Amino acid sequence: xxxxxxxxxxxxxxxxxxxxxPWLLPSYLSQFSKLWLFIVLALTWDLMGGQMGxxxxxxxxxxxxxxxxxxxxxxxxxxxxxxxxxAKGGGTEFIFNTSQFFTGLAAGLPVGxxxxxxxxxxxxxxxxxxxxxxxxxxxxxxxxAAGELAAGWDLIGAGSGMVTxxxxxxxxxxxxxxxxxxxLAALTFLFLAWLYSTRxxxxxxxxxxxxxxxxxxxxxxxxxxxxxxxISAFFLGIAGGIFGNLSKxxxxxxxxxxxxxxxxxxxxxxxxxxxxxxWGPVIGAGVFYIMKELFWTYxxxxxxxxxxxxxxxxxxxxxxxxxxxxxxxxxxxxxxxAEEMEAADAKGEA
Amino acid sequence: MxxxxxxxxxxxxxxxxxxxxxxxxKVEKGQIAGLIGPNGSGKTTMFNSIVGYHPVDSGQIFFKGxxxxxxxxxxxxxxxxxxxxxxxxxxxxxxxxxxxxISLPDRTGGFSSxxxxxxxxxxxxxxxxxxxxxxxxxxxxxxxxLSFGQQKLLEFAMAxxxxxxxxxxxxxxxxxxxxxxxxxxxxxxxxxxxxxxxLLVIEHNMRVIMNLADHIxxxxxxxxxxxxxxxxxxxxxxxxxxxxxxx
Ligand SMILES: Nc1ncnc2c1ncn2[C@@H]1O[C@H](COP(=O)(O)OP(=O)(O)O)[C@@H](O)[C@H]1O
Ligand SMILES: [Mg+2]
Numbered sequence: 001x002x003x004x005x006x007x008x009x010x011x012x013x014x015x016x017x018x019x020x021x022p023w024l025l026p027s028y029l030s031q032f033s034k035l036w037l038f039i040v041l042a043l044t045w046d047l048m049g050g051q052m053g054x055x056x057x058x059x060x061x062x063x064x065x066x067x068x069x070x071x072x073x074x075x076x077x078x079x080x081x082x083x084x085x086x087a088k089g090g091g092t093e094f095i096f097n098t099s100q101f102f103t104g105l106a107a108g109l110p111v112g113x114x115x116x117x118x119x120x121x122x123x124x125x126x127x128x129x130x131x132x133x134x135x136x137x138x139x140x141x142x143x144x145a146a147g148e149l150a151a152g153w154d155l156i157g158a159g160s161g162m163v164t165x166x167x168x169x170x171x172x173x174x175x176x177x178x179x180x181x182x183x184l185a186a187l188t189f190l191f192l193a194w195l196y197s198t199r200x201x202x203x204x205x206x207x208x209x210x211x212x213x214x215x216x217x218x219x220x221x222x223x224x225x226x227x228x229x230x231i232s233a234f235f236l237g238i239a240g241g242i243f244g245n246l247s248k249x250x251x252x253x254x255x256x257x258x259x260x261x262x263x264x265x266x267x268x269x270x271x272x273x274x275x276x277x278x279w280g281p282v283i284g285a286g287v288f289y290i291m292k293e294l295f296w297t298y299x300x301x302x303x304x305x306x307x308x309x310x311x312x313x314x315x316x317x318x319x320x321x322x323x324x325x326x327x328x329x330x331x332x333x334x335x336x337x338a339e340e341m342e343a344a345d346a347k348g349e350a
Numbered sequence: 351m352x353x354x355x356x357x358x359x360x361x362x363x364x365x366x367x368x369x370x371x372x373x374x375x376k377v378e379k380g381q382i383a384g385l386i387g388p389n390g391s392g393k394t395t396m397f398n399s400i401v402g403y404h405p406v407d408s409g410q411i412f413f414k415g416x417x418x419x420x421x422x423x424x425x426x427x428x429x430x431x432x433x434x435x436x437x438x439x440x441x442x443x444x445x446x447x448x449x450x451x452i453s454l455p456d457r458t459g460g461f462s463s464x465x466x467x468x469x470x471x472x473x474x475x476x477x478x479x480x481x482x483x484x485x486x487x488x489x490x491x492x493x494x495x496l497s498f499g500q501q502k503l504l505e506f507a508m509a510x511x512x513x514x515x516x517x518x519x520x521x522x523x524x525x526x527x528x529x530x531x532x533x534x535x536x537x538x539x540x541x542x543x544x545x546x547x548x549l550l551v552i553e554h555n556m557r558v559i560m561n562l563a564d565h566i567x568x569x570x571x572x573x574x575x576x577x578x579x580x581x582x583x584x585x586x587x588x589x590x591x592x593x594x595x596x597x
Pocket of ligand 1: 367387
């Protein structure tokens, strides 16, 4: 079997599992929705941290912005947002019928993505002029600052958070959000697979390997970095929009801008699976998410200690991640070897 | 005719260290110019000033008649003035071919050309130039796995595929196997003749620069000590003293 067909087979298998899950594992559906979204978190983090070598500790901010922007759009299309949040989303005044609910989602999710992308553009123009280490430090405080801002903003419910629109009983939201999450994960994966096949993919790899050199060769390095962050933020924002609806309640600090958990997890998933590889974040998210669910179920009380240990083990024993490790053992499975490329050249020239 | 590169009275100090003091030099289009001088005499600093790596303290730098001393590194590179690094810089976790392909000039295409497939542009050119520097058989190896000398050759090929009008080379033969140096001199000359690239070469090896350059500048203690043809420089007693004194 050729490598291309492995790649295709893996995608088809994932798609088949994904599509069939509502029938196979109906009781775990919301966990699986979160797994697909976690894959998006890991993939978008890796675009910056893995492919470009810019470790962002603040990407969760775009997740949170997308979450709020989506929910706010869903509400504001039909009701005054301030009244809705003041009433904590409750009461009989704020009813969403089927068409209102779907229209709200259809408008809200793209708005969530765009709001996050615009935030990344603005932030990026300020802090992406810096080099990697300084950028990483500059992003450290982002989630905390965003959480504090959201917790002080009455329009979006301030510290008491925001309830997402309650759908009419006729809609099976578990299945709906499951498929939305799956679709977003697939879209993100395919988009990034394409992006990494372009010259832009090479350009951000060049920044990772030697940014001074890229600049000296005339690359528009700052522009390329900002574009990468905007793309990352766009998909993260949509993921946040779905996640908020899935959670039904947006807490500014525990859900939207949860840097200590979600913000750290997205980094760990990418590292566990293999930084700078297309499949790494997907596999890393899968393994991590399952471990996390097991810890939370069977090691309750000690789950954070177990997770902390897992982190140490990942960093010490798998610095290259699962895919990085596999790649070293079986280079031919993950990309053409030098010999194969040469053979292909010889054929083309013959 | 105005020179392609015209450096006028450039000074640059780092704290108390005066690395360049009132240095002037001119390079005509099509020339191979040499810049020599003992270690620490300010040659690399001169390069860094020309390509916009740091602001100069005083003086002016003209490239194609345009004052460039306030432009940024990337902007100067896109004007067609490129440099290679003394310490050698390549993209280590990318293959030689990938190093070459991303070094193609994007002067005209803007961002949209970055969205084309990585194999859409310049594959044959990249192979030809790798062949030219003798790295064709290594083209799919990671650049970081090459020897230091091979990385220098790769860096040279990356500069060539960028089609600069002028190339500044910082000690291109340092670290290269002595048996390969003659081949490298030959390639530098061919890049100049066949590709029409004007060269300014920093070189420590006297034999190499005498063989290569049409016109030579000699720095000592940050100041221009002498300039002239290889013959003039070879016989200049100040140059001989500077080199003997430094070693
Ligand atoms: N970035 C820097 N900071 C401080 N001093 C520097 C820096 N770059 C060069 N120098 C000093 O300037 C002088 C000239 O260095 P350099 O231009 O590298 O010389 P060369 O390339 O001729 O060997 C040296 O004394 C060096 O220590
Ligand atoms: Mg030097």
